[in-house]
Amino acid sequence: MKPAPFVLHRPRTLADALELLDSRENARVLAGGQSLMPMLNMRLASPDHLIDLNRIDELGFIREEGDEVVVGAMTRQRDVEYSDVVASRLPLMREAILQVGHRQTRNRGTIGGSLCHLDPSAEMPTVMMAFDAVLLLQSRRGARTVEMGSFAEGMMTTALQPDEMLTQIRMRPWDPAHGASFVEFARRHGDFAVASAAAMIELDPSLRVSRASLTLGGVAATPLRLRDAERALIGRRGDEGFTKVAQYADECDALDDPAFPSWYRRRLAVTLLARAIDRAYRRAAARAVKA
Amino acid sequence: MTTSSESNALSLTLDVNGKACEATVEPRTTLADCLRNELHLTGTHLGCEHGVCGACTVLVDGRTARSCLMLAAQAEGCRVTTIEGLSGEGELEPLQQAFWDRHGLQCGFCTPGVLMTLTELLRDEPNANEDAIRLALSGHLCRCTGYQNIVAAALSAVECIRRRP
Ligand code: FES
Numbered sequence: 001m002k003p004a005p006f007v008l009h010r011p012r013t014l015a016d017a018l019e020l021l022d023s024r025e026n027a028r029v030l031a032g033g034q035s036l037m038p039m040l041n042m043r044l045a046s047p048d049h050l051i052d053l054n055r056i057d058e059l060g061f062i063r064e065e066g067d068e069v070v071v072g073a074m075t076r077q078r079d080v081e082y083s084d085v086v087a088s089r090l091p092l093m094r095e096a097i098l099q100v101g102h103r104q105t106r107n108r109g110t111i112g113g114s115l116c117h118l119d120p121s122a123e124m125p126t127v128m129m130a131f132d133a134v135l136l137l138q139s140r141r142g143a144r145t146v147e148m149g150s151f152a153e154g155m156m157t158t159a160l161q162p163d164e165m166l167t168q169i170r171m172r173p174w175d176p177a178h179g180a181s182f183v184e185f186a187r188r189h190g191d192f193a194v195a196s197a198a199a200m201i202e203l204d205p206s207l208r209v210s211r212a213s214l215t216l217g218g219v220a221a222t223p224l225r226l227r228d229a230e231r232a233l234i235g236r237r238g239d240e241g242f243t244k245v246a247q248y249a250d251e252c253d254a255l256d257d258p259a260f261p262s263w264y265r266r267r268l269a270v271t272l273l274a275r276a277i278d279r280a281y282r283r284a285a286a287r288a289v290k291a
Numbered sequence: 292m293t294t295s296s297e298s299n300a301l302s303l304t305l306d307v308n309g310k311a312c313e314a315t316v317e318p319r320t321t322l323a324d325c326l327r328n329e330l331h332l333t334g335t336h337l338g339c340e341h342g343v344c345g346a347c348t349v350l351v352d353g354r355t356a357r358s359c360l361m362l363a364a365q366a367e368g369c370r371v372t373t374i375e376g377l378s379g380e381g382e383l384e385p386l387q388q389a390f391w392d393r394h395g396l397q398c399g400f401c402t403p404g405v406l407m408t409l410t411e412l413l414r415d416e417p418n419a420n421e422d423a424i425r426l427a428l429s430g431h432l433c434r435c436t437g438y439q440n441i442v443a444a445a446l447s448a449v450e451c452i453r454r455r456p
């Protein structure tokens with residue numbers, strides 16, 4: 001299992017990388033390599049030109065800009081795991097990152113790489129969907145922003161044009177008192193999850209849900225925001241009817257394969273969603289009681 | 292900007308186990324293949340070649356990485372440590388000794404990778420408990436030991452390092 005031959009490019013600046021991507025036929029960019037390298041080794045991908053982004057320092061950062069947190073596409077998953085900004089402002093992302101692969105793969109794997117690979121069961125795309133993250137796509141022609149909802153077009157298919165590269169991701173943190181929870185089911189810790197659920201919940205002073213974000217990963221071809229379920233959650237308190245809200249997960253168009261038929265994925269989705277809502281609610285309530 | 296001319300050989304100088312090593316490889320050569328076939332450091336094993344088994348784990352700038360998921364060219368300018376670089380002159384590291392004492396291996400295929408991961412873990416968390424050890428080991432497959440003796444060896448290495456003056 002060895003990659004097919006390619007020409008390797010190692011630019012040091014974003015401008016050089018975009019220039020290469022624009023001028024070379026059948027080129028791919030290589031981020032952390034935790035998904036693309038297996039595909040190259042198995043020859044599921046055989047680009048003629050491989051543009052290694054690992055020498056471009058300007059693409060790796062986590063910073064606060066006004067009421068947003070901006071993450072560079074080449075930020076390592078490990079750096080997200082150990083980031084104070086992420087821990088304090090994006091607790092959903094922090095809980096999810098610990099479930100991404102293993103320590104050995106998080107050391108190199110990047111946030112942008114995970115988003116562009118867009119595996120249906122990957123955690124980071126699900127988190128971005130939960131936040132309605134805004135992605136910056138750059139090419140030699142210029143830059144454009146795309147919401148996660150339109151970036152994720154289908155099964156492992158993004159809105160990126162061949163000459164475009166994802167360079168940064170913007171998320172708007174929720175109120176510091178919100179509760180977040182990311183839960184998944186995998187056969188072994190660190191394996192691809194069969195399904196996952198992300199919940200963020202804000203409460204009003206009477207501990208009723210005033211704002212909610214509910215997302216499923218691994219269930220459909222792309223991460224799935226459950227807007228109806230979110231609406232149904234507003235105004236609820238405690239665990240009254242949370243399980244009923246989780247039933248919305250049973251209505252989605254779930255992936256089907258011999259190992260995990262769609263009825264099984266839907267059942268798993270209902271259970272995980274109920275669990276995520278429950279945990280996010282408890283966390284928000286605990287904070288409200290303390291305050 | 293560095294570009295390899297049409298799939299030609301690349302001449303690399305890599306820092307492996309503290310030594311500057313020269314190798315001439317194709318751009319598509321993985322770090323694992325370069326270590327094994329060019330530098331003859333065959334202690335780094337290849338199980339799956341797609342990032343799942345952990346046998347090929349090495350340290351790159353002190354952090355674990357799957358060497359089957361890195362190109363040799365990407366290691367230029369980094370410090371690479373392999374299993375051959377763990378012990379000094381014939382002396383076993385406490386971790387290696389613990390594996391010996393606790394029978395932490397049978398066939399030994401997974402062992403080099405496991406030791407690199409535990410080297411990183413015990414450096415970052417010298418007091419790692421069983422949970423932390425099991426979590427770090429979740430990135431490795433071992434088909435022989437059932438993991439119990441690996442965990443026992445790691446715990447006894449923690450103990451040994453703690454008692455070291
Ligand atoms: S050979 Fe690299 S992880 Fe299996």
Ligand code: FES
Pocket residue numbers: 395396397398399400401402432433434435436
């Ligand atoms: S000792 Fe044989 S695979 Fe682990």
